[in-house]
Amino acid sequence: MKYDFETKVDRKNQGSMKWNAMYKIKPDVSDGVVPMSVADMEFVHPKRLIDGLKDYLDDMILGYTEATDDYKESVKRWMKKRHDFDIEKEWIVNTQGVVPAFFNAIRTFTNPGDGVIVMSPVYYPFYNAIKLQGRKIIDCPLIEKDGYYTMDYDLFDQLSSKEENKILLFCSPHNPVGRVWKKEELEKLASIIKKNNIMLLSDEIHFDLIMPGNEHTVFQTVDEDLSNNMITFTAPSKSFNLAGMGMSNIIIKDEKIREEFKTALFETSSTPFTAMGYKSCQICYDELEDWLDEVIEVIENNQKLVKEFFEKNYPDIKVRPLEGTYLLWVDFRALGLSPKELEEFMIQKAELFLDEGYIFGKNGEGFERFNLALPTSILKDALLRLDKALKTL
Numbered sequence: 001m002k003y004d005f006e007t008k009v010d011r012k013n014q015g016s017m018k019w020n021a022m023y024k025i026k027p028d029v030s031d032g033v034v035p036m037s038v039a040d041m042e043f044v045h046p047k048r049l050i051d052g053l054k055d056y057l058d059d060m061i062l063g064y065t066e067a068t069d070d071y072k073e074s075v076k077r078w079m080k081k082r083h084d085f086d087i088e089k090e091w092i093v094n095t096q097g098v099v100p101a102f103f104n105a106i107r108t109f110t111n112p113g114d115g116v117i118v119m120s121p122v123y124y125p126f127y128n129a130i131k132l133q134g135r136k137i138i139d140c141p142l143i144e145k146d147g148y149y150t151m152d153y154d155l156f157d158q159l160s161s162k163e164e165n166k167i168l169l170f171c172s173p174h175n176p177v178g179r180v181w182k183k184e185e186l187e188k189l190a191s192i193i194k195k196n197n198i199m200l201l202s203d204e205i206h207f208d209l210i211m212p213g214n215e216h217t218v219f220q221t222v223d224e225d226l227s228n229n230m231i232t233f234t235a236p237s238k239s240f241n242l243a244g245m246g247m248s249n250i251i252i253k254d255e256k257i258r259e260e261f262k263t264a265l266f267e268t269s270s271t272p273f274t275a276m277g278y279k280s281c282q283i284c285y286d287e288l289e290d291w292l293d294e295v296i297e298v299i300e301n302n303q304k305l306v307k308e309f310f311e312k313n314y315p316d317i318k319v320r321p322l323e324g325t326y327l328l329w330v331d332f333r334a335l336g337l338s339p340k341e342l343e344e345f346m347i348q349k350a351e352l353f354l355d356e357g358y359i360f361g362k363n364g365e366g367f368e369r370f371n372l373a374l375p376t377s378i379l380k381d382a383l384l385r386l387d388k389a390l391k392t393l
Helices: 017-025 047-059 069-083 098-109 125-131 153-160 183-196 255-267 275-287 289-313 339-349 376-390
Strands: 092-095 115-118 136-139 143-145 148-150 165-171 199-203 230-234 248-251 327-331 367-371
Touching: 047 275, 069 092, 069 275, 092 098, 092 255, 098 125, 098 165, 098 199, 098 230, 098 248, 098 255, 115 125, 115 153, 125 136, 125 165, 153 165, 153 183, 275 289, 289 327, 289 376
Parallel strands: 115 136, 115 165, 165 199, 199 230
Antiparallel strands: 092 248, 143 148, 230 248, 327 367
């Protein structure tokens, strides 16, 4: 490979949230253990990104900064080239992150007491964005059959037809189950959304991380009418490990929705001013697509390694197919442990620091989410510890 995906970096004193959480949970954690929880990467950044930021700093004054036309052109080109997604520059609204953006959208386009539909198990900040703002979580659980997840269209039709339910907060690709929704699935969902006249918020932050053999369809491209009653949430943060740069590109086609969304950002002083955030995104979109392609190869190889480990040694523990994201959903229900017992086992016996399935909803109990965006040698060490721990059960 052209880029380095094997160097190990000790992030103990870098302020990494997931590393700090690991040491808080288990201060005496063994040397060399790397957390596999929060969705950021353990890969070193490509030299071109670091050099580009250094060059930028030679002349840049780091004051209040907003998106330039060049920046917006870079985003526009990326969307077209990577996703065949035609956008206009004025559709781009920058925020400090995707999570603050869907908090803002729910606050803006619903009232306290309104229902927001989610499809669990799902990314846990979805729940916070709803309940912490006085809205109601309306769950339309995914259907799991033989380890594969699909949408419950009949239940969604029932729920979305109720006047009090105003929004579908959708995850595409789906975190944590790893589904990349097929175009025909999105078309069927779109027809119900339009029929019942609810708003769509489509979180597509993982849309660049699609495993070979799968194809992501940006929901906004599926239906022209629906595209005028929705918001698409994107960012370079997962694709290029830029979460610390605080930059997202929220795509809003309808002018009225866009202006209401922007006004609400202004009212909470949430407009991003991060010069380095804009520049890092632009460098990655313009110059580092080949790095992303290699990342996907590493993730694909890592998921195969985990799948083969369980199939060979513990066939009752099931690995769900990873179509997109770098987050692998693994079913440990065969162990017969309660969610808390499973968590304790992983931490104390295996020294694995994962995202527990129960945080994604009740139907995530008994599952663990593995972050595969790390050097393969680290993953192998983790599987050795897990193998040793499982043999004690």
